[in-house]
Amino acid sequence: MSTSPTNQTDTSPCANQQSQPPTTVLVDTSLLIEQLKREPSARPVREALAPFLFKGASSYSKLEFKRAWLQRLAYIHDVCSKPDVTCVVDVMAWVNQKLGAQPKRRGGLQTCFDMLIRFLDLDSGAINKRAQLARLRSHCKRSVLDGTAALLQLITAEFKGTRCVRAEEPARENPDGSLNVTVPKCRPQNAKCAIVAFFVSNKTAFYSLANHVDTLPDPSGEMKTMQLHIRLALADPRHLCQAGNCARLADAIIALDGKQMAVFAANNDTEWVHISNVLQKPLLNPLRHNP
Amino acid sequence: MTDYTTHMAADAPVSHEARTLGATFGLQYPTGGNLAQQFDTQDLSFTKDAGTPAKSSPAAPAQSARPRAYKSGQIDRTILDQAFDLLESLDPRDAYQTPLHLNSIAGALMALWESAADCSQFHQDILAILENAVTCMRADDTLAPTESRLRVLREALNDLRQPQLAGAHVQVARSQFIREGFPPLGFVDNNVNFADEPD
Numbered sequence: 327m328s329t330s331p332t333n334q335t336d337t338s339p340c341a342n343q344q345s346q347p348p349t350t351v352l353v354d355t356s357l358l359i360e361q362l363k364r365e366p367s368a369r370p371v372r373e374a375l376a377p378f379l380f381k382g383a384s385s386y387s388k389l390e391f392k393r394a395w396l397q398r399l400a401y402i403h404d405v406c407s408k409p410d411v412t413c414v415v416d417v418m419a420w421v422n423q424k425l426g427a428q429p430k431r432r433g434g435l436q437t438c439f440d441m442l443i444r445f446l447d448l449d450s451g452a453i454n455k456r457a458q459l460a461r462l463r464s465h466c467k468r469s470v471l472d473g474t475a476a477l478l479q480l481i482t483a484e485f486k487g488t489r490c491v492r493a494e495e496p497a498r499e500n501p502d503g504s505l506n507v508t509v510p511k512c513r514p515q516n517a518k519c520a521i522v523a524f525f526v527s528n529k530t531a532f533y534s535l536a537n538h539v540d541t542l543p544d545p546s547g548e549m550k551t552m553q554l555h556i557r558l559a560l561a562d563p564r565h566l567c568q569a570g571n572c573a574r575l576a577d578a579i580i581a582l583d584g585k586q587m588a589v590f591a592a593n594n595d596t597e598w599v600h601i602s603n604v605l606q607k608p609l610l611n612p613l614r615h616n617p
Numbered sequence: 618m619t620d621y622t623t624h625m626a627a628d629a630p631v632s633h634e635a636r637t638l639g640a641t642f643g644l645q646y647p648t649g650g651n652l653a654q655q656f657d658t659q660d661l662s663f664t665k666d667a668g669t670p671a672k673s674s675p676a677a678p679a680q681s682a683r684p685r686a687y688k689s690g691q692i693d694r695t696i697l698d699q700a701f702d703l704l705e706s707l708d709p710r711d712a713y714q715t716p717l718h719l720n721s722i723a724g725a726l727m728a729l730w731e732s733a734a735d736c737s738q739f740h741q742d743i744l745a746i747l748e749n750a751v752t753c754m755r756a757d758d759t760l761a762p763t764e765s766r767l768r769v770l771r772e773a774l775n776d777l778r779q780p781q782l783a784g785a786h787v788q789v790a791r792s793q794f795i796r797e798g799f800p801p802l803g804f805v806d807n808n809v810n811f812a813d814e815p816d
């Protein structure tokens with residue numbers, strides 16, 4: 327654990343081109359999402375990943391994508407369909423009222439608001455409020471239903487080490503026009519995935535990661551949560567079968583699922599700097615100077 | 618022909634008004650960005666739109682405002698024809714005219730929402746797919762119009778002419794546009810915050 331994170335992250339995959347440039351890369355959820363966006367968000371990521379012949383992603387990223395993005399889009403879509411909601415401002419008020427009071431939904435609230443504001447910025451107010459609401463609803467629906475299919479087009483292969491059944495459940499449209507992006511809760515009694523076997527087979531790496539957090543002068547909340555749940559899983563791997571517990575070490579799972587890749591590519595340095603350090607992989611963050 | 622160009626601002630960063638509104642809900646945004654005209658024509662008062670039950674009416678049934686699959690509304694043929702003419706006159710090799718045409722097509726598509734709001738959800742779905750594609754083409758040089766891309770745009774516009782559509786029309790359009798490389802998050806490309814605790 328003596329390697330400085332700064333040195334580690336500055337190791338660009340293109341830095342040691344003299345010998346053999348790396349040709350394989352593990353793409354984290356954050357960068358997969360960036361590539362699904364309009365220019366100019368997608369361009370730096372696409373260009374940075376272009377030299378790699380093989381782009382891998384963990385199937386677990388699909389679950390993260392569903393939780394962090396598709397569910398929020400579907401939430402906006404649902405709010406747009408409420409009888410009392412007649413314009414986009416009503417949507418904002420509704421979202422604020424329902425999510426604003428819940429600290430654990432702060433990320434969702436921020437994402438929903440950013441989403442609505444970006445949407446409004448593409449609209450000069452030239453159409454009436456009802457049409458604007460229909461437009462928002464339709465674009466949310468389109469993004470949800472197109473998202474996963476487009477995500478898979480970005481990669482060469484998908485690693486399925488955890489065999490996560492939740493990740494494989496596609497977003498779909500219900501007969502009444504609503505969207506189904508639910509992630510049913512898992513229970514140790516009815517575990518359907520291979521998360522326990524995956525954890526056991528990567529126990530040493532998880533153990534090293536948990537210990538690495540102890541060496542950090544000021545670990546982030548996410549890192550501390552990850553450490554806590556790794557230690558609970560080290561005591562009893564079935565801890566990960568409880569709803570949501572595996573998601574608390576999502577980045578570690580994604581990294582270890584694609585550990586055979588030469589380079590890791592991710593946007594959120596807070597966790598990935600340390601994960602790539604422990605797993606001794608160079609970290610590529612094409613958005614570090616352009617967040 | 619109506620010029621719709623001025624209606625659109627493809628790459629407008631977060632507007633001052635939008636930031637101000639976000640701030641009223643307790644959100645912080647980085648400084649910078651130009652001013653859009655978003656809220657100039659919007660007020661925050663409740664207006665009762667046709668077909669939507671009034672908020673205050675106790676007799677109003679708690680029905681969903683979700684668009685039904687089959688609605689009797691017709692899409693505005695005049696604007697649709699204008700969009701089609703613009704698309705037909707777009708020459709992908711003309712680097713000067715192409716962005717101007719795309720701007721006008723985007724404006725026409727936006728204007729179509731006025732009538733599409735009364736059409737079926739399938740019409741709305743196809744219009745959203747089309748609009749996303751044109752928005753992405755305007756912003757991204759790598760998505761420049763090609764013959765195959767123009768063909769799928771033309772087919773989608775033709776679908777909108779149909780008085781009745783089915784889910785299969787939307788499925789076909791969706792898969793064609795994905796195959797042509799149009800990113801799905803063209804309209805909601807904000808940063809995502811992963812911070813929520815999982816359920």
